[in-house]
Amino acid sequence: MNPLTPDGGASEAGSPVRAGASSAAPSAPAPSTPLLSATGLKVTFPGRRGAPAARAVDGVDLDIGAGEIVALVGESGCGKTTLARSLLGLVPPTSGTVTFAGQPLSYTSRALKAYRKRAQLVLQDPSGSLNPRHTVYDAVAEGLRIHGYPGDERAAVGEALSRAGLRPPERFFLRYPHELSGGQRQRVVIAGALVLQPELIVADEPVASLDASVRGEILALLLRLRDELGLSALVVTHDLGLAWNIADRVAVMYLGRIVETGTVESVLTSPQHPYTRALLSVLPESEGEPVVLTGEPPDPARIPSGCRFHARCQVLASGEASAVADRCRGEELPVLGGSGARDVACHWVRDGAEVTSGR
Structure with missing residues (x-):
């Protein structure tokens, strides 16, 4: 199947059909009510020893609606990872604003801690994201403990693992990362993000380190989570084929700026x-x-x-x-x-x- 044709085909073995091809997929939200919005966002890193400053993000406007998946696409060094981290408050912007659910993002420790319950990061390399000394249970429960979760921790961890496709969850509680496959480790990372019941996940190259046969499974999981939970996602990738398979909209980034944006069909077919x-x-x-x-x-x-x-x-x-x-x-x-x-x-x-x- 050709990812540049609107038949919903997969660009690699095992990849799911396009998000827009599913009748169960929720409709894209009105642009006037984004869940996450960046306006005039800039991130500048000072140069060393008199070198010029690096304008990693140099004026970006970007909206993500509730229940919407947006793919941020560009080659290495274009600024997409810095933009993603700035949207999560991990890299404070030099200027510009980020709003979430209509409220400007505050960069105090208390406000960022509360924000990170609602917006979670999923990193590229699951091996680097997981402490090899922690069991799967402890890895998923870490967020609950940081935020002082008052409920049944075991039940919450089990539900998150189950939603991430690791069933029965009890089978994985006492296992360590080295005992899992690459796809299972990525599911544990996703479960660690889901356990806090966020409204948004930012996935930075979520399948880049996985075998082709496993990538489709993880993409299908992200689509299922969107459909079942109304979860929004920003997927950072260099792969336009991946964008075709999962995104509702695409933003193409070059040297700190968005240079093209639109629905996935409009951008990738024309x-x-x-x-x-x-x-x-x-x-x-x-x-x-x-x-x-x-x-x-x-x-x-x-x-x-x-x-x-x-x-x-x-x-x-x-x-x-x-x-x-x-x-x-x-x-x-x-x-x-x-x-x-x-x-x-x-x-x-x-x-x-x-x-x-x-x-």
């Missing part, structure tokens, strides 16, 4: 930004030759003037965008709106170019 087209071109199912990006890799300490992608843009290099070349090199593009309406930060596209190719 990519507009040259960067999105380049990312899609390297998927095995794509037609034609892969787009090889030229120029230097992104450097958040040396963001170019104008469109920040222009030095590597295959459309500009080919001469197709000659009519807007001066603007590409010298005129900054506006920050895209956070609601996820179809939008592209590209002078060439905004000047009226039509992109009908799948690449």
Whole structure:
């Protein structure tokens, strides 16, 4: 099956059908009532020994609705992990605001502790996320103990493991991480996030370290949790094929900015930004030759003037965008709106170019 066609096919063995293909999936929320919202978010890291500051996140608007899965896509170094951690309060923003359920995020220790009961992080490497000296029971119960859970701890741990697909849960209570498969360890990490009954999870490359045969199972689990619990998710990934299989909306990030956003169908079946087209071109199912990006890799300490992608843009290099070349090199593009309406930060596209190719 081709992840670039709207038939709900999987891009890799065992992957589930697209989220939007299920009639049981809840409808996307109104953009006016996001669960999580970032406005003008910037995260800057000071340079060492006189080096310029790194603008890892350089003005981002992003909304996530209740019961919605948003995929944040981009190559390594684009700022997507820093953005995700800033949304969770793990990296305080240099400027801009984050709101959750309509309330601005406060960065006091007490407020962040309360927030992290409602918004949980799932990391890429389950082996690194789990203490090898802790049993599965202790790993899942850790959040309950930190937050002083007043109820039946054993029942809560068992329910979380069961929801994560580890059944019967009692079978796993006394096992250690080294006794589990990679997929089982990732399920334990997910159970540790679920045990606090959050409204949002942020999954940073949640299947990147797993075998292809296990990835589909974890993606199917995330979809089931969305359908059963109304759970929202931000899935951080470099894999547009994964985005096709799981997301309702896609935000493509390059050098600290969102450069294209929209529904997963609109972005992946009709990519507009040259960067999105380049990312899609390297998927095995794509037609034609892969787009090889030229120029230097992104450097958040040396963001170019104008469109920040222009030095590597295959459309500009080919001469197709000659009519807007001066603007590409010298005129900054506006920050895209956070609601996820179809939008592209590209002078060439905004000047009226039509992109009908799948690449």
